[in-house]
Amino acid sequence: MAKINLKNLEKSYGKTKVLHDLSFDINEGELIVIVGPSGCGKSTLLRMVAGLEEVNAGSIFIDDKKVNDLEPMERNIAMVFQNYALYPHMTVFQNMSYALKILKIPKDEIYSRVQKAAEILELGELLERQPSQLSGGQRQRVAMGRAIVRNPAAFLFDEPLSNLDAKLRVQMRLEIKKLQTQLKTTSLYVTHDQVEAMTLADRMVVMNEGKVEHIGTPLEVYTKPKTLFTAQFIGSPAMNILECECKNGEIILSNGSTLKINTKHQGRANLGLRPEDFSIDENGPIKLKIELMELIGANTLFHCRLEKNNEPVVVSIPGVLENKYIGKSVGFSYDNSKIHLFAINSNQRIS
Amino acid sequence: MKNNVIFKGWWLPLLLVAPQLIISAIFFFYPSGQAIWNSLFLPDPFGLKTEYVGLDNFTFLLSDSYYRASFLTTAIFSISVSVFSMGLGLYLAVLADRLIKGAGVYQTLLIWPYAVAPAIAGILWMFMFNGRIGLISWYLGLLGYDWNHALNSGEAMSLVVVASTWGRVSYNFLFFLAGLQAIPKSIIEAAAIDGANFWKRFRSIIFPLLSPISFFLLVVNIVYSFFETFGVIDIITAGGPEQSTTTLVYKIYADGFIGQDLGSSAAQSVILLVLVGLLTVFQFKYIERKVHY
Amino acid sequence: MIEKKKSGYWLSHLGLCLGVLFIFFPVWLAFVGSTVTQDDILQPPYPVLPGPHFFENYSSALFQGGPDGYDTGQISVLKMLINSTIMALGITIGKIIISLLSAFAFVYFRFPGRKTFFWIIFLTLMLPIEVRIVPTYQVAANLGLLNSYTGLIFPLIASATATFLFRQFFLTIPSEMVEAARIDGATPMQFFKDILIPISKTNIAALFVILFVYGFNQYLWPLLITTTPDMQTIVMGIKFMIPTGDDYGHWPTIFSTAMLAMLPPVIIVISMQKFFVKGLLESDK
Numbered sequence: 044m045a046k047i048n049l050k051n052l053e054k055s056y057g058k059t060k061v062l063h064d065l066s067f068d069i070n071e072g073e074l075i076v077i078v079g080p081s082g083c084g085k086s087t088l089l090r091m092v093a094g095l096e097e098v099n100a101g102s103i104f105i106d107d108k109k110v111n112d113l114e115p116m117e118r119n120i121a122m123v124f125q126n127y128a129l130y131p132h133m134t135v136f137q138n139m140s141y142a143l144k145i146l147k148i149p150k151d152e153i154y155s156r157v158q159k160a161a162e163i164l165e166l167g168e169l170l171e172r173q174p175s176q177l178s179g180g181q182r183q184r185v186a187m188g189r190a191i192v193r194n195p196a197a198f199l200f201d202e203p204l205s206n207l208d209a210k211l212r213v214q215m216r217l218e219i220k221k222l223q224t225q226l227k228t229t230s231l232y233v234t235h236d237q238v239e240a241m242t243l244a245d246r247m248v249v250m251n252e253g254k255v256e257h258i259g260t261p262l263e264v265y266t267k268p269k270t271l272f273t274a275q276f277i278g279s280p281a282m283n284i285l286e287c288e289c290k291n292g293e294i295i296l297s298n299g300s301t302l303k304i305n306t307k308h309q310g311r312a313n314l315g316l317r318p319e320d321f322s323i324d325e326n327g328p329i330k331l332k333i334e335l336m337e338l339i340g341a342n343t344l345f346h347c348r349l350e351k352n353n354e355p356v357v358v359s360i361p362g363v364l365e366n367k368y369i370g371k372s373v374g375f376s377y378d379n380s381k382i383h384l385f386a387i388n389s390n391q392r393i394s
Numbered sequence: 395m396k397n398n399v400i401f402k403g404w405w406l407p408l409l410l411v412a413p414q415l416i417i418s419a420i421f422f423f424y425p426s427g428q429a430i431w432n433s434l435f436l437p438d439p440f441g442l443k444t445e446y447v448g449l450d451n452f453t454f455l456l457s458d459s460y461y462r463a464s465f466l467t468t469a470i471f472s473i474s475v476s477v478f479s480m481g482l483g484l485y486l487a488v489l490a491d492r493l494i495k496g497a498g499v500y501q502t503l504l505i506w507p508y509a510v511a512p513a514i515a516g517i518l519w520m521f522m523f524n525g526r527i528g529l530i531s532w533y534l535g536l537l538g539y540d541w542n543h544a545l546n547s548g549e550a551m552s553l554v555v556v557a558s559t560w561g562r563v564s565y566n567f568l569f570f571l572a573g574l575q576a577i578p579k580s581i582i583e584a585a586a587i588d589g590a591n592f593w594k595r596f597r598s599i600i601f602p603l604l605s606p607i608s609f610f611l612l613v614v615n616i617v618y619s620f621f622e623t624f625g626v627i628d629i630i631t632a633g634g635p636e637q638s639t640t641t642l643v644y645k646i647y648a649d650g651f652i653g654q655d656l657g658s659s660a661a662q663s664v665i666l667l668v669l670v671g672l673l674t675v676f677q678f679k680y681i682e683r684k685v686h687y
Numbered sequence: 688m689i690e691k692k693k694s695g696y697w698l699s700h701l702g703l704c705l706g707v708l709f710i711f712f713p714v715w716l717a718f719v720g721s722t723v724t725q726d727d728i729l730q731p732p733y734p735v736l737p738g739p740h741f742f743e744n745y746s747s748a749l750f751q752g753g754p755d756g757y758d759t760g761q762i763s764v765l766k767m768l769i770n771s772t773i774m775a776l777g778i779t780i781g782k783i784i785i786s787l788l789s790a791f792a793f794v795y796f797r798f799p800g801r802k803t804f805f806w807i808i809f810l811t812l813m814l815p816i817e818v819r820i821v822p823t824y825q826v827a828a829n830l831g832l833l834n835s836y837t838g839l840i841f842p843l844i845a846s847a848t849a850t851f852l853f854r855q856f857f858l859t860i861p862s863e864m865v866e867a868a869r870i871d872g873a874t875p876m877q878f879f880k881d882i883l884i885p886i887s888k889t890n891i892a893a894l895f896v897i898l899f900v901y902g903f904n905q906y907l908w909p910l911l912i913t914t915t916p917d918m919q920t921i922v923m924g925i926k927f928m929i930p931t932g933d934d935y936g937h938w939p940t941i942f943s944t945a946m947l948a949m950l951p952p953v954i955i956v957i958s959m960q961k962f963f964v965k966g967l968l969e970s971d972k
Contacts, residue, residue: 116872128863132885142871407796421842428822509952511904518713529733625906650821
């Protein structure tokens with residue numbers, strides 16, 4: 044177990060800067076998920092912590108020790124790769140024990156450590172197989188096993204589930220969570236999948252274009268996104284963003300509809316409305332024209348347009364609803380305590 | 395993605411490339427430089443000293459009718475070997491590709507001459523046409539044709555071409571077969587549904603799809619006939635009769651080792667060096683273009 | 688399959704059989720020649736069916752270099768085969784080792800002179816030994832390498848083909864593989880030995896076949912570098928058995944030797960056919 048501190052990290056490839064002045068701390072035993080769209084620099088950040096990428100500026104501390112110039116091995120971290128990176132010519136046992144062999148750990152200790160890890164991961168019967176004889180989920184487990192046997196200060200996960208099919212991904216997600224709670228090893232987990240991020244993270248770091256947008260618990264990030272980007276990136280379907288005018292505690296939409304809210308803000312702003320916070324209400328303040336309905340199981344999605352000015356809005360209502368609304372104009376009310384406002388220029392949250 | 399995963403350090407990689415660099419330097423760059431240097435000198439008849447003659451070796455060479463003839467000989471020889479071995483290779487590959495079963499057996503039966511040394515291939519063909527014991531020359535004699543490749547330059551050329559082609563068919567067969575098998579069956583089936591018969595399909599679809607590989611093979615075969623066929627020529631004709639089968643490479647050897655004319659041989663090396671350099675650049679450019687497809 | 692007509696199917700077989708006949712015919716005649724007596728051969732027409740002298744022809748060639756009372760000053764064919772095999776293995780193994788090392792350096796390191804060295808090695812692609820034969824011979828002679836295995840082997844192991852093939856293959860290995868090894872704490876040479884070499888196995892085997900054939904079949908270089916019979920390789924040694932002028936030579940011995948000269952590379956190509964095809968198709972591209 045270790046804590047990791049990142050201070051003012053910078054990284055560029057040639058003239059393109061991929062990380063801008065990035066700082067945050069990871070507490071002992073915590074699982075931090077870095078989430079963001081592809082190209083936001085999240086993998087680069089992880090690889091810098093691993094020691095696979097050079098640090099251009101700033102410092103990385105593992106347990107208060109500056110590790111910028113240390114080899115990956117000397118940082119005592121373990122990493123799980125997206126494509127698992129198992130050595131194809133080695134058996135599962137050899138894959139898991141390779142690092143220990145290099146450390147010249149005695150044979151019987153290697154054996155007992157691999158056995159223990161294999162037990163935790165239910166790999167016992169597969170130890171003599173080659174990676175090519177394993178299923179995707181099993182390979183994933185071996186990759187985890189390779190990380191576990193080392194007893195590292197931290198685990199680094201680089202999109203470890205994205206090569207699995209949807210069903211297996213949900214299952215492995217739970218296993219990783221269970222494993223991490225059990226082992227209490229400090230972990231840094233990178234993914235582009237916000238559901239994975241929400242479900243796994245103790246705290247999550249939302250990144251965009253090389254900058255941190257929001258650091259917080261999944262609940263904080265979901266309920267009080269600090270920036271417009273976070274608001275739109277987290278949550279599915281994505282939050283509706285509409286332009287509005289704030290005047291004396293009232294929000295006036297561009298089509299004239301009004302919502303009541305407690306804010307001192309005056310003037311133009313971006314209004315964020317989560318699809319799941321609407322409810323059908325004949326007398327509701329928001330009138331939407333329904334274009335399309337999608338039944339997705341527990342919820343029904345309405346693809347609508349704001350009356351008068353045709354701005355698209357998505358609404359999600361619990362339950363399976365009939366198609367009778369299509370083409371009609373329907374009134375909706377919105378839970379006023381869940382209104383999000385963002386400043387026009389800075390895109391920062393307005394409280 | 396660029397491979398940006400690298401190990402640190404500089405002395406280890408230098409140590410790793412050192413063996414190849416050292417061997418290249420001793421047996422490759424130094425001799426090549428030596429060839430350029432020697433091409434500017436003329437040894438006196440007793441081999442006691444050499445005299446700087448500038449480009450004289452080159453001007454003499456280019457005015458030498460035997461040398462100029464060896465260019466033509468090389469061209470005729472290389473092109474004949476390339477065309478015949480490619481034609482035969484393609485023909486056999488097309489037939490093998492049409493079979494559902496058994497293509498593998500034919501592949502085994504057809505590829506092994508690749509492993510036969512050109513010099514040995516030369517022996518196999520030479521004795522069949524040998525004036526004293528040859529089977530084919532004997533039957534030709536019964537038909538009233540007096541085969542003698544030791545005297546007749548046309549026969550000598552045909553024989554070295556046939557012997558070289560024999561050893562080269564396997565190579566072309568393998569490449570063409572791989573090329574044919576890489577053509578998606580759906581394209582050919584679509585053409586068949588459009589009503590094209592086999593020859594139409596071959597001309598309008600298969601052959602155009604094979605053209606990149608054919609071009610590649612042409613260059614490779616020409617380079618092969620330049621260099622690797624030395625053994626065939628040396629065994630069958632030793633460049634004769636009247637230097638009619640003396641290719642550029644054979645002449646470098648004949649003038650350098652048998653004629654002991656080091657200056658001329660070196661000048662010939664330099665000319666061939668430039669020629670092969672151009673051919674390689676040409677081939678490389680082509681391959682580079684292929685990568686961008 | 689589209690072709691449904693039986694006739695086309697049988698025509699394909701017929702065409703292929705003609706091709707096989709063309710390929711086998713000269714070798715068949717040589718085999719026949721290696722099983723009959725000198726008199727059978729000298730009396731036309733040349734026989735087309737094997738005779739009963741297989742064993743005596745081969746054993747006299749292998750162990751004496753010819754029948755009793757027939758002296759060409761040659762060594763036994765067995766010794767030639769041994770020389771050829773040593774040369775072929777030396778060239779093959781030497782090339783594979785130096786190419787693996789330098790390809791490893793080019794792909795997994797950034798070091799001063801990397802680009803320059805790469806181009807220097809690329810240059811060696813362009814110039815086979817035949818072009819620079821005279822000065823290379825002089826270098827070998829000056830280094831005292833005439834009539835030595837070193838002289839037979841070393842000038843031929845400097846070539847770029849194998850280096851490029853390995854480089855090409857290394858570039859296709861996912862970069863995560865080396866990252867995982869680094870995180871596991873492997874040093875560069877540990878990664879090379881424990882991971883890179885084992886996963887290059889099929890490529891090494893493919894190259895082995897191609898290079899063995901190349902090495903075994905060398906003709907011009909051994910012809911120059913060996914001046915004493917006991918260093919002769921089989922492919923060039925046979926040249927001195929062939930009669931010149933009014934000489935008759937001993938044809939059963941020549942044919943036995945020719946058959947023996949073909950045997951090792953042909954066996955390797957056929958028995959490792961899968962690797963051979965892979966190596967051939969990849970190394971020249």
